[in-house]
Amino acid sequence: MIELNNISFTYPNGRKALSGINGRLESGMYLLAGENGAGKTTLLHAIAGLARPQDGSCVVNGVKSTTDNPDEMGHIFLLEENMYLPGKSIRDFAAIHTPFYPEFSEELFTKNLQAFGQSGLEPLRSLSLGNLKKAHLAYVLALGVDLLLLDEPTNALDIEGREIFRKILSRSMRPDSTVIISTHNVSDLEKLFDGALMMKGSRLLFAGTDEDVTSRLAFEYASDRDDEALYSDPQGTRYLNIYPSSGDEETRVDWKALYMALHSDNSQKIIDQLGK
Amino acid sequence: MDTTISAKSANETRSGLVTKFSWRRMVMLYRFNAPWIKRQTLIYLIFSLGVSLLFLFSHRQSWQLGVYTMLGLVLAFMYVFSPLVFLKGGDARMVERMLPASALEKFLFYVSYLFVVIPLACFMFPWIAEKIYPVVFDTQHPLAGMFDISGADIYQNNQILAFVTGMVTCLYCVLHARSGRYIKAIAYSVMVYIGSSVISAIYTTKEAFMAGYEAGAKYVDNDEITQRVTESISGHQTYATVWLIIMITYILLMMGLSYRSISQRNF
Numbered sequence: 263m264i265e266l267n268n269i270s271f272t273y274p275n276g277r278k279a280l281s282g283i284n285g286r287l288e289s290g291m292y293l294l295a296g297e298n299g300a301g302k303t304t305l306l307h308a309i310a311g312l313a314r315p316q317d318g319s320c321v322v323n324g325v326k327s328t329t330d331n332p333d334e335m336g337h338i339f340l341l342e343e344n345m346y347l348p349g350k351s352i353r354d355f356a357a358i359h360t361p362f363y364p365e366f367s368e369e370l371f372t373k374n375l376q377a378f379g380q381s382g383l384e385p386l387r388s389l390s391l392g393n394l395k396k397a398h399l400a401y402v403l404a405l406g407v408d409l410l411l412l413d414e415p416t417n418a419l420d421i422e423g424r425e426i427f428r429k430i431l432s433r434s435m436r437p438d439s440t441v442i443i444s445t446h447n448v449s450d451l452e453k454l455f456d457g458a459l460m461m462k463g464s465r466l467l468f469a470g471t472d473e474d475v476t477s478r479l480a481f482e483y484a485s486d487r488d489d490e491a492l493y494s495d496p497q498g499t500r501y502l503n504i505y506p507s508s509g510d511e512e513t514r515v516d517w518k519a520l521y522m523a524l525h526s527d528n529s530q531k532i533i534d535q536l537g538k
Numbered sequence: 539m540d541t542t543i544s545a546k547s548a549n550e551t552r553s554g555l556v557t558k559f560s561w562r563r564m565v566m567l568y569r570f571n572a573p574w575i576k577r578q579t580l581i582y583l584i585f586s587l588g589v590s591l592l593f594l595f596s597h598r599q600s601w602q603l604g605v606y607t608m609l610g611l612v613l614a615f616m617y618v619f620s621p622l623v624f625l626k627g628g629d630a631r632m633v634e635r636m637l638p639a640s641a642l643e644k645f646l647f648y649v650s651y652l653f654v655v656i657p658l659a660c661f662m663f664p665w666i667a668e669k670i671y672p673v674v675f676d677t678q679h680p681l682a683g684m685f686d687i688s689g690a691d692i693y694q695n696n697q698i699l700a701f702v703t704g705m706v707t708c709l710y711c712v713l714h715a716r717s718g719r720y721i722k723a724i725a726y727s728v729m730v731y732i733g734s735s736v737i738s739a740i741y742t743t744k745e746a747f748m749a750g751y752e753a754g755a756k757y758v759d760n761d762e763i764t765q766r767v768t769e770s771i772s773g774h775q776t777y778a779t780v781w782l783i784i785m786i787t788y789i790l791l792m793m794g795l796s797y798r799s800i801s802q803r804n805f
Contacts, residue, residue, distance in 0.1 A: 312635060348628060359637075361570075362638045
């Protein structure tokens with residue numbers, strides 16, 4: 263479980279990246295969404311223990327993420343966008359890195375690589391950005407950590423690569439593990455998300471599961487915008503209207519629409535409704 | 539998925555977990571860095587072996603002094619810049635900071651490599667060559683004592699420490715700088731080395747000057763001059779000692795800052 267306890271973080275240049283972040287996440291797959299500069303990457307760093315908040319703390323499975331404890335550090339891994347993994351090939355890197363991660367699965371690693379059409383012996387320096395990302399993803403999804411943080415994992419992936427990533431992500435997940443994915447391409451993985459963290463201007467507007475959302479909001483498609491709706495999201499030739507939930511209807515969360523709603527003029531009404 | 543609020547309170551947070559030092563993880567850290575440090579150690583060993591052979595085969599050659607002094611300086615600067623190996627051809631700090639090893643284990647890995655492995659790789663062969671030279675040629679090499687520092691005086695120690703100050707500065711930049719780490723590590727370590735060696739050199743020059751002055755004073759057999767020279771040399775040794783202490787303090791400070799950089803893991 264991840265507990266975000268009133269986290270605030272300001273960079274040395276004075277830029278405030280996180281303001282009073284509070285939230286509590288159980289195991290599952292979470293979307294982390296927010297506009298550019300909202301603080302998503304900084305929040306991932308704070309959760310991974312790579313940013314020491316000036317105020318508050320991040321607690322992962324009962325332990326502060328900044329704690330200098332190898333046993334606890336071995337349960338968390340953050341894959342950043344354009345991260346540098348040293349080594350001639352991803353298998354070379356795995357050979358020196360996996361001794362620190364006892365839950366690593368060589369079999370799953372090979373399977374993941376094969377799914378992406380790679381052997382793992384390709385020189386990393388000669389790979390395109392997309393293929394480099396595939397090699398990295400194949401590796402980190404086989405690490406077997408309890409908490410995996412992925413920053414823009416689908417950027418640079420081709421259409422087929424995104425589909426393969428979606429498949430290997432769902433098969434690599436353990437029931438008790440948590441994956442937080444920061445992405446702007448919500449539609450790539452929408453069906454996999456169990457919940458979301460939505461940020462705006464260094465603040466966390468929402469952190470919870472799809473049940474948290476559907477118990478309070480209803481998502482209904484209609485041919486017209488409804489002025490009574492909390493928010494109407496234009497989707498092609500129709501609208502997705504968001505209403506307060508009466509508790510009876512069975513609806514599915516549209517994370518993109520929820521994100522747009524939280525960033526609209528009616529955001530406060532949505533936040534109030536979610537907070538009920 | 540369970541979304542109920544956990545009963546675990548903030549009071550139960552285990553923030554003060556005790557981490558036992560693990561030699562196994564130290565070995566794993568060496569294995570993690572092996573592809574890069576093995577190559578560096580091998581290059582350093584080959585170069586220092588070459589310098590040592592040159593030392594032995596340059597007996598009575600006209601270029602002996604110049605070439606050997608220059609190569610000795612190159613070897614010393616190889617030592618100063620040795621922490622650059624941890625850049626691993628890119629920015630691997632994020633992976634390294636997430637590595638499940640304690641800050642102390644990571645710090646001791648750097649210390650053991652830079653204060654034991656690299657000095658051995660750089661200076662072991664030249665030291666052996668200096669020991670062999672008088673046995674083979676039945677005479678002292680003109681630059682004897684350059685690497686065999688067993689009988690070094692305070693001035694030689696200051697010169698050696700000048701290189702160590704450069705190396706620890708380089709290490710700190712490699713671990714701490716957020717951008718331009720190659721340039722910053724090289725520039726700052728050279729600046730610190732030049733600064734510390736210039737001050738050391740001033741004392742050394744003054745020492746040589748005073749020694750000559752003393753000889754002159756003896757020649758004229760003037761007791762008053764001899765006494766003044768002795769007092770001056772005594773005062774100079776005090777300055778050298780102060781400078782030695784300053785450099786040791788600087789080295790400890792840089793090591794402390796490097797440890798803080800590792801332990802805070804801020805990225």
